Amino acid sequence: MPFVGDMERAENSVREDIRVPLIQLKEAFVHGNGDAGEHTHESSGKPWMVYLSTSVAVCGAYEFGAFVGYTSPTEAAITEDLGLSTAEYSLFGSLLSIGAMIGAITSGPIADFIGRKGAMGVYGAFCAAGWLAIYFAQGVFVLDIGRLAGGYGMGALSYVVPVYIAEIAPTNLRGALTSLNQVMICTGVSAVYILGIVLTWRALALTGLIPCAFLLFGLFFIPESPRWLAKRGDQKEFEVALQKLRGKDADITCEATGIQNYIEELQQLPKANVLDLFQRRYRRSVIVGIGLMIFQQLGGIGGISFYSSSIFESAGISSTIGTTTYACIQIPITIIGVTLIDKAGRKPLLLVSATGLALGCVLAAISFYLKAHELAVKAAPILALTGILVYIASFAAGLGAIPWVVMSEIFPLNIKGIAGSLATLVNWFCSWAVSYTFNFLMSWSNYGTFVLYAAVNALAVIFVVKIVPETKRRTLEAIQAAITA
Structure with a gap:
């Protein structure tokens, strides 16, 4: 349980006037x-x-x-x-x-x-x-x-x-x-x-x-x-x-x-600048915040959401039916995620979400592969619709919202402005990159595009398991003291 160790190191680095509250926080966490x-x-x-x-x-x-x-x-x-x-x-x-x-x-x-x-x-x-x-x-x-x-x-x-x-x-x-x-x-x-x-x-x-x-x-x-x-x-x-x-x-x-x-x-501490973000004490918070933004976008959401109509048409599905279902499904699933985030925690929802995104991409890839090779012609459109809806539901359940939640929690106040701007910039740059390259990738290979996105989402699972801390029910001060220890 690495977060407990982080808490212990944080307690040794803070002043005496906040040592007692942090010890109480640690005991509440452990017990x-x-x-x-x-x-x-x-x-x-x-x-x-x-x-x-x-x-x-x-x-x-x-x-x-x-x-x-x-x-x-x-x-x-x-x-x-x-x-x-x-x-x-x-x-x-x-x-x-x-x-x-x-x-x-x-x-x-x-x-x-x-x-x-x-x-x-x-x-x-x-x-x-x-x-x-x-x-x-x-x-x-x-x-x-x-x-x-x-x-x-x-x-x-x-x-x-x-x-x-x-x-x-x-x-x-x-x-x-x-x-x-x-x-x-x-x-x-x-x-x-x-x-x-x-x-x-x-x-x-x-x-x-x-x-x-x-x-x-x-x-x-x-x-x-x-x-x-x-x-x-x-x-x-x-x-x-x-x-x-x-x-x-x-x-x-x-x-x-x-x-x-x-x-x-x-x-x-001295006033922070961009170079300060690379200091050892801030390294983990920056990696977590920016890493989640990268995986949120490079998993393909920009291309799939911007060009959903053409995806459905390419798969042999009515664009009206596909986009209407898309529009309706994301709100209730997101609301379900909201009700669970403070109960199940950020990390479990991120893991479920990234796994579902990878699965959705695999199903879509299989569908386009079957269509390209004229195999299971009637099943391919249904498989594509299922894959896209699994993808959208999974994104709405976790990776859509939680990276913004975690970003707002992990950066200390003295670097929050600079680090938050950098994380948001990275998010929008990745969004632009995905939406710009999507049509080129689809021209190269429909199923290959979704295999690529599936691989990125599989890497996101590993990133969440290894790097991302759980921040559920902890004060912002305790989170930030622990992650920068």
């Missing part, structure tokens, strides 16, 4: 089935403000899904109305990933400088501007500017939203609430797919303004992240925000002391 911090940092207050704050924040996650899904139902209409060539529309679609990569680079430093709430407001405004530009576009230039602006806001929100939720949530709810980020991404994708059937492409763009309005308006009623306030030295605002989140009758003394002591320890 209480890993529920470190469960008894010390759960509040007795009603966390209605946590739920409200999370509901506001995940409007940004809906924007993520809406922008990703927008190009699928609107391709024919936009191309015809604006007279775009296939190359021009492909550029329009790809600008989302480019904007997201730019957003990823700036998201961490900006969120550290102006706060999590301020950052969500700025990026929500970029998303709103993007939708408006798309709605009013009369030519390719304004259309592309809108897509780029939306991609920038969306890419930055993909980092800030889970970080904010993780920093405000009680330990026993953190995993489930952070996973709502992925639920809302799936909801955004599915909603755009369905609404795109009945709405024009301009009207569909206007629907993207609704969650933006909820986000920007809701920010006036929710507190800033207490951990960010404590890091900034705003003692009074820190206590007010934490009390508001835990309930007016809740005793926040223990949690506040733990947060402040840990931040005081971090503030003795």
